[in-house]
Amino acid sequence: MTLSTRDGKRLFVSESHKNRILAYDVLSPGKVGLQKVFAELSIKQGEQIDNKPNGICQDSKGNFYVAHYGMRQVQVLNPNGHLMSGRWFRRNLPPRFGGAWTSAFSAIARIAQYAW
Secondary structure (H helix, E strand, O other): EEEEOOOOOOEEEEEEOOOOOEEEEEEEEOOOOOOOEEEEEEOOOOOOOOOOOEEEOOOOOOOEEEEOOOEEEEEEEOOOEEEEEHHHHHHHOOOOHHHHHOOOEEHHHHHHOOOO
């Protein structure tokens, strides 16, 4: 999954198999700068079947919400890519975020009921 900041100046990509979020500066339409590692994410634990960051979105404060397939968790990262918190779920998540920066779909649609 990819995410562009609201101002269009940065592009974030969840690199699922390496378990990290990459960042690129947008230089011009269709052209990005060098790849930078924005966040290295935690590895799977216990009964989790895998840890593959997939869904990603950003709130109005600049925090990132990263949904992991198989990890049963949505992690919250601060604007610098550091882990702030996470929310565990009973089942694996098919992670998808969408809409005008305000909606979460599929199994994570109920996330709005939690206080982060």
